[in-house]
Amino acid sequence: MSQQVASTAFLALLRRDFLLAYRRRAELLQPLAFLLVVTTLFPLGVGPSPQLLASIAPGVIWIAALLATVLSLDSLFRSDYEDGTLEQMVMSGQPLALIALARTVAHWLVAGLPIVLLSPLLAMWMNLPDEGMSILIETLIIGTPVLSLIGAIGGALTVSLKRGGQLLSLLVFPLYVPLLILATGAVNAAVVGLPYTAQLTWMFVGLILALTLAPFATAAALKLSLS
Amino acid sequence: MNRVTLFFHKMGSPPWFYRVSGYVIPWLWAIFIVLTAIGLYLGLVVAPIDYQQGETVRIMYLHVPSAWMSMMIYGFMAIMGVIALVWRIRMMEVLVISSAPIGAAFTVIALVTGSLWGRPMWGTFWVWDARLTSELVLLFLYFGVIALYKAYDEPRKAARAASLLSIVGAFNLPIIYFSVVWWNTLHQGSSFTGDGPGIHPSMLWPLLIMATTMKFFYGANLLSRARLTLLKQDHRKRWVQDLLSEESSK
């Protein structure tokens, strides 16, 4: 019985998040525009040499993805915190981890998935060889949910702070480092023809861990922020 | 005052503008369709294929006019922006903000068709040469103007902010272009647009006709977007209410 209620709550929250996202879609496009602009800055900064761009492409694209994700994380819980909805959710009696997971899933769908979809464009700009492109997309599919999951913890921790946004980046970037290393390692390996399954496997392990543990950390952080 | 000044004064009034533009728009579309038909026929059927580029040179008839439009519209936005800010003319604000999406659309067309032209020619969809890079930066400038407008709640303030940004952007655009050219020569980037030794008249005519027809597209689309913006902003005002009852009694 309570399982049914929980799943209904989960879906209801998802639906609400999508409706809210649709109403603010101009706001959601900004991190994606940021993704494009930042990627463009790299060739302008290091020169358009195709070989140079190709060699830094995996790192540049992944760093741009990290930056764009952090931008979109700040507003994850903020508006609900400000109008009191967050408090209502905490007091609702529904498992808070589930609520956190719903919010994270919605975030990934509107902020992380578009990054995956835009990655071929970025790969083209950065001259990433074709061998690397499919692996890049794979790393992004596995990695961006982790970015949302871990980022939600940061967002929950900083939601009650005035200048939370700046602090948020400082908090989550160190946590993102293993992901960045594994992902760029995988793509670089693929480009030169070396095996990359180890890196992808570890990233997948990270995803499972994050999926099972991060919502609880986010819930604890939300309770802390509201106390 | 003379007829010209009177005309511009009247155009500043939303209900007047709305009515007059309603008559003009169908004509603009008609001219657009006719000219496009002629231009496409001349460009896709009649014009010869290039010795080196083959059929792909036909992309030029869409790519070049779009690139020209993307820059022209931004220039118009800046000029209208100055008029809007200095003389506080509301219609100008509306025209500035209505132009932005059209300019952005032309910029995207220029970029995509440029990529598709480059792939069979130089083997790559994208190359960081001076013109493509400047065009991409122009697209980001358009995005910025549109995003800034949407961020404000109050429409007139939003339009004024967008006007200011487009003026700043227009001022920066030549600087950006030249810096990118310089950056390009520094790194010896390849140039995408292989301008050959002068253009043959059989290719020049379709190009000019397509360039002209896009201006009619801009005119028609601009007026129709401006009317929509006026309706949205003035929906409480008398002239819109009268319009609605006129429409429903038809």
Add this chain to the structure above:
Amino acid sequence: MSVSYSTFVVSAYLVGTVILLWAALAPVFNKRSLLRQLKARQARMERSR
């Protein structure tokens, strides 16, 4: 060339047509829905008088 030159020409004009169509039609659709909304609101206000 695995794809002929004409594929690129066709795709280029296709993209151009789609984008220009969107640019031209967006205000038309928005105007229709706006007028519908306004008429509905007017009707509601008439009824409540």
